[in-house]
Amino acid sequence: MLLLATVINSQILPIADCPTSCGNLNIPFPFGTTSECSLDHSFLISCNHSYNPPKPFLNLGSNEVLEISLDGLLKVSSPVASNCYDDSGAETNGTISELITSKFLISNTRNKFTAVGCDTHALVRGSKGWEQMSAGCVSWCNNINSVINGTCSGIGCCQTSIPKGVKDFLVDVRSFRNHTTVKGFNPCGYAFVVEAKAFQFSSADLKSLQNRTTVPVVLDWSIGNVTCEEAQKNFWSYACKAKHSECSDSRNGFGYHCNCSTGYQGNPYLVYGCQDIDECTSFKPCEGTCTNLPGNYSCSCPKGFIGDGKKDGDGCHPKSRKANASTFFYVASGLMVPAVGSSWIFWRRKHKKVVKIRQNLFERNGGLILENMLSGLRTFQVLTAEDLKRATNNYDEDQILQRENFGIIYKGILSNQANQIVTIKKFDALDVYKIEVLVSKLVTLSQINHRNIVNLIGCCLETQVPLLVYEFISINTLYDHIHDGDLSWDIRLNIAAETAGALAYMHSTARQGPLIHGNLNSSSILLSHDYTAKVSNFALPSSEIFGDPLYLDEIGYFDDEYFNSDRLTVQTDVYCFGVVLAELLTGTKLISFDREDDLIPILDHRLVVEGKIEQLTEVAKLAQRCLSRFSEDRPSMREVVIALEDVRSSHSCSTTISSNATRQTTARRVVR
Ligand SMILES: *[C@@H]1O[C@H](CO)[C@@H](O)[C@H](O)[C@H]1NC(C)=O
């Protein structure tokens, strides 16, 4: 037994006198400041005592650790890459930004790659397993008044996401014209990977990024490199040591996490780490009497009252009408009132008030108009705030699929007969005018039904800002799959054809004229389990709803014509579709070739080895036409559909797509 205890001690548990903090940072096991105190070397934090207070650093590098949380997040500071010029356009100084971790991954949901500047393009490179990934971002502006505080849409600031599974990065920032056209207010460009909610762009950042030289980055940490199921087979190395702990697989890559079971809290990695929560004192969940139980609690109502006694349930009601009337009587006459009776009345009043507020919001948000317009449509549901609160488990963090510039996307389950799984969009804020635009869009969108478009199935207008409810397809975007490199050419061609079909449908179907997507990119195309393309975010372009000047493609390309005219047209969608085609072909959104021989080296080599060179060439030519600088040189979506159908049916015979566009230019190339 003694021997066993030593083994556990040295391998798995921290020894008793391990420091639990460094400076102001709490360091919970599996992290530790020495190798005996941490689970393994990847959880080692070096505490540098030459600072006062001492500062914690990630073992493998100079990144200061800002926060460790037991739910699998580690926040570290990371340098900002910059590139500065003097008035004559000479480069004065520059820095790069680099982060290397031993094994942890850069969180793909919490971080954004961000570039700030008015003459700026930035590139982030990283490794994902044995592969390299890279992404770029371009940011322009002509004068400081054209930037919009709080939005990173390509004007003064641009943002893009980081793919899953990336474990290090190197950020480099450059300029097109050495900041000569913007030198009065923007001498430098900046780029960095940053925790999305820790950076709010403002025009003040253009001068010197408000003197920030580091920014916080969130890493995902996990234990080991196997799943829970595998890990549980080995009792000695299984890290969820606490009684009342549970295991969950890592969301971003390998390994697993431990959590205390519901009703318990503490550190699940320590044998006695998970302690019972006294819900009665911490949450005061009952209207009646509360009793704490191991891992749970129970509520009961006083004599004469019935109900489940829970504040978020039925609460306690008087048994009969008579009792109800007499309670009121007691209140009114100021006699001795049972405490429960008075809180019940208070609660009913509050509840009525909530109902009233919701009704007002519903009306303000155009609910009545919408209800009228939708009364004939069976499939569209006008949902209540309560429905959606229940569907998302009260907007639980765990239900978050993604954080976006405009708000948060949740996954939820509607409590209808089908227990339908849905995606719920919760916008941060919209003004009343934009809500009107949104509601009128909803009416149109609710009538759309196409197998390659994510269906809008309902909305809720009882909240400050309307919530939109879509069918849930999957969390896999085309962007993820392209970066994972797991799509064959036939599947890619199929996705291209389906996406083109969906766009052509939207451009031609609606009675009120064409519906423009306005924000198509590989992240807005979802793939179902059998790789059916589903276009999402239809007709909710940020420009109309959020007042952002639209970004066509944050990663390096933009439609010059839109850029100069500010007007969304169907040709804007064609351009964006061209970018998606380029991404399908090359994996990087870059397509620029004059002769076919030039094409092969820029194609994704996995496609080249499949051997369908003729098809690849035809689609590349089509992509170039879609990316034509002048919109009149671009084909219509209907022509694109036909061209793609021709390619699909051509196995051996070659198809020619006429390309008489003389002014055709290739899209702007960003990577040098
Ligand atoms: C602690 O920080 C100081 C100042 O940055 C540095 O010179 C020293 O090498 C660090 N010590 C360790 C042990 O890393």
Ligand SMILES: *[C@@H]1O[C@H](CO)[C@@H](O)[C@H](O)[C@H]1NC(C)=O
């Ligand atoms: C944006 O924010 C900066 C500083 O935070 C402020 O000086 C500027 O006036 C703001 N611009 C607008 C348009 O609100």
Ligand SMILES: *[C@@H]1O[C@H](CO)[C@@H](O)[C@H](O)[C@H]1NC(C)=O
């Ligand atoms: C998992 O981790 C173990 C020990 O750290 C290592 O030996 C093994 O190669 C890893 N396996 C994979 C698939 O990374």
